[in-house]
Amino acid sequence: MNRIQHTRESLIAMLRRHDVNPTHQRIEIAYALFGHGAHLSADQIMARVNGRHSETSKATVYNTLNLFLEKQLIREVIVDPNKVFYDPNTEPHYHLYDADTGELTDIDASEVTISGLPQLPAGVVTEGVDVIVRVRSRLR
Amino acid sequence: MNRIQHTRESLIAMLRRHDVNPTHQRIEIAYALFGHGAHLSADQIMARVNGRHSETSKATVYNTLNLFLEKQLIREVIVDPNKVFYDPNTEPHYHLYDADTGELTDIDASEVTISGLPQLPAGVVTEGVDVIVRVRSRLR
DNA sequence: AAGAGGAGTTAGACACAGTCCAACCGTTGC
DNA sequence: GCAACGGTTGGACTGTGTCTAACTCCTCTT
Numbered sequence: 001m002n003r004i005q006h007t008r009e010s011l012i013a014m015l016r017r018h019d020v021n022p023t024h025q026r027i028e029i030a031y032a033l034f035g036h037g038a039h040l041s042a043d044q045i046m047a048r049v050n051g052r053h054s055e056t057s058k059a060t061v062y063n064t065l066n067l068f069l070e071k072q073l074i075r076e077v078i079v080d081p082n083k084v085f086y087d088p089n090t091e092p093h094y095h096l097y098d099a100d101t102g103e104l105t106d107i108d109a110s111e112v113t114i115s116g117l118p119q120l121p122a123g124v125v126t127e128g129v130d131v132i133v134r135v136r137s138r139l140r
Numbered sequence: 141m142n143r144i145q146h147t148r149e150s151l152i153a154m155l156r157r158h159d160v161n162p163t164h165q166r167i168e169i170a171y172a173l174f175g176h177g178a179h180l181s182a183d184q185i186m187a188r189v190n191g192r193h194s195e196t197s198k199a200t201v202y203n204t205l206n207l208f209l210e211k212q213l214i215r216e217v218i219v220d221p222n223k224v225f226y227d228p229n230t231e232p233h234y235h236l237y238d239a240d241t242g243e244l245t246d247i248d249a250s251e252v253t254i255s256g257l258p259q260l261p262a263g264v265v266t267e268g269v270d271v272i273v274r275v276r277s278r279l280r
Numbered sequence: 281a282a283g284a285g286g287a288g289t290t291a292g293a294c295a296c297a298g299t300c301c302a303a304c305c306g307t308t309g310c
Numbered sequence: 311g312c313a314a315c316g317g318t319t320g321g322a323c324t325g326t327g328t329c330t331a332a333c334t335c336c337t338c339t340t
Contacts, residue, residue, distance in 0.1 A: 021316075021317080023316090023317065023318085025317085025318075026317095041297095042297075042298080043296095043297080056318085056319095057318065057319050057320070058297095058298085058319090058320090059298095059299085059300085059301095059318070059319065059320080059321095060317080060318055060319075062297090062298060062299075063317085063318080076221070078218055078219060078220070078221055079218060080218070081216070081218055081224045081326090081327085082296080082297070082326085082327080083296095083297070084221045084297085084298090096260075098264070099267065107257070107258060108258075111256040111257075111258065112254060112255070112256040112257060113254070113255050113256055114252065114253070114254050114271070115252070115253050116251040116252040116253055117247070117251075117252060117273065118247060118248075118251065120236075120275060123277060124238070124275045124276070124277050125275060125276050125277075126273060126274070126275050127239065127274040127275055127276055128274050129271065129272070129273050129274070130270070130271070130272040130274065131254070131269065131270070131271050131272075132269070132270040132271075132272075133257065133266065133269050134266070134267040134268050134269070134270065135260060135264045135265060135266050135267055136264070136265050136267055137263060137264050137265075161287075161288080163287090163288065163289085163335095165288085165289075166288095181326095182326075182327075183325090183326080196289085196290095197289065197290050197291070198290090198291090198326095198327085199289070199290065199291080199292095199327095199328085199329085199330095200288080200289055200290075202326090202327060202328075203288085203289080221297090221298085222297085222298080222325075222326070223325090223326070224326090224327090
């Protein structure tokens with residue numbers, strides 16, 4: 001996995017490239033998301049951003065995440081009924097979800113091929129194909 | 141698509157086969173789910189069951205859906221961040237989700253092949269593979 | 281027939297993710 | 311200095327889903 005080193009400057013440049021005004025809070029949130037390549041939920045991001053003292057409000061976190069989504073900086077991963085994960089990796093790839101630990105891992109798309117998907121009706125545009133491999137680690 | 145005709149008796153038999161005590165409410169909910177082959181959310185099921193007069197409480201609907209899940213009568217489909225769909229079809233198959241209409245359609249699994257999924261770590265058991273083709277019908 | 285017991289159901293309170301809104305803040309331009 | 315505007319904020323609000331303690335219904339026993 002190619003982990004990129006993100007400096008404050010490279011993050012700002014990235015925001016600018018995606019037409020996002022780099023404010024203090026947005027840089028903090030971008031740092032939380034891109035700093036570690038992990039998949040985080042909104043509340044985990046809040047916790048990271050407000051680590052020492054509370055600095056950024058819940059509204060801003062949600063506003064920013066939705067802005068990042070819109071501007072295609074990040075991706076939404078819907079695997080758990082009670083929280084959405086945000087994925088800093090926008091390259092096409094798939095996911096492995098462990099329902100017991102709640103951990104979400106990437107699967108490289110280049111290794112996987114899907115064939116035989118049906119023709120879509122006219123006027124319909126594909127947004128993407130999500131593949132989620134669901135596993136359990138704990139015995140039951 | 142093979143649509144099966146469900147009589148009250150066949151539903152009761154089905155519940156029994158899956159080790160579920162067939163009470164009045166459970167039969168009603170099973171009827172709502174299996175009567176039409178559609179994917180419904182909990183509130184849609186509530187609306188169907190309580191069509192004329194309110195008969196079944198929210199708690200019972202959720203209890204029953206979770207019981208059905210546990211007993212493998214139905215499957216959960218997580219595609220929308222703010223509601224879970226319940227799928228009466230437990231055969232392996234995939235889904236097409238239209239984010240604009242909120243409609244969820246089946247894709248026959250026999251036509252689709254996925255190859256190249258990575259080896260899983262030891263002690264981890266695959267629960268299933270979800271494939272969701274996300275589309276938009278509305279122009280933006 | 282009466283009562284005990286257990287499974288199932290219920291209303292309503294609750295938990296929690298996410299949205300909305302109106303007030304506020306900070307920067308820029310004049 | 312001050313207007314304007316984008317961004318942020320707390321707090322109220324919404325909607326799914328869970329919890330709980332009381333209640334109903336059915337069956338079994340005597």
